[in-house]
Amino acid sequence: MKNIGMLVAVEMGAVLARYGEPKETLRSGGFEVLRYENEDYTLCAVNAGAGELAAAAAAQLLISAFQVELIVNFGVVGGLTPEMAMARTVVVESVVHYDFDVSDWQDFEAGRYMQYPSPYIPATPELVEKACAIEPSLRRVVCASADKFVGTEEKKRALHERWGAEICEMEAAGVVLTCARARIPCLLIKTVSDGITGGAEEFSREVERSAGLCLAVADRIIREL
8 A cells, every 4th residue: 555645735625625534634743634545545635835845844744754655746836838828737847946046155056956966856757757657648847936926927937938947836846855855756746727927816716726627637646656
């Protein structure tokens, strides 16, 4: 039986709608964790809240306290290109933590962590390959991640032009960095809630629908891993 961790920022309504009431609800490390179980796997879904720090803490909790074998992060994102329209579902191949910058101290470009050769931090390649085999419609993307809600077309275009990213959000860097440090595989499935010309209003209108669509895809992948 697989022991899977699911890290959720603000989309817990989609988890409850798909899986129903959990076998048990636990409080650990300041987080609420919903535990589900079936014949194929145990799923521990943690309600992390928004942001990189919360995501990193929640990922470490799943690893340390619940001994998960892999972490799945699903959720809604902003689209940075015209192709990334609302309800487009993607798999994250790499993440750039674009507001991380030690260039005034070290001779590194902005976004680059010392342990990586470039600003682009890879997700687990084997899981990306498996996800695309299970769901061939998935597009592999670069995700721009930071503790910022990006709500204007100008800022979205600038992120794409600077980093080549197709989507942006607020948790992926925390998840990928924490999993890499602990040598735990991670899979990030995301659905666009607000396109390149959309912002906070579009996000608020579409977040629940996009989250449900995203989890439906993530769930199909989990069951076949």
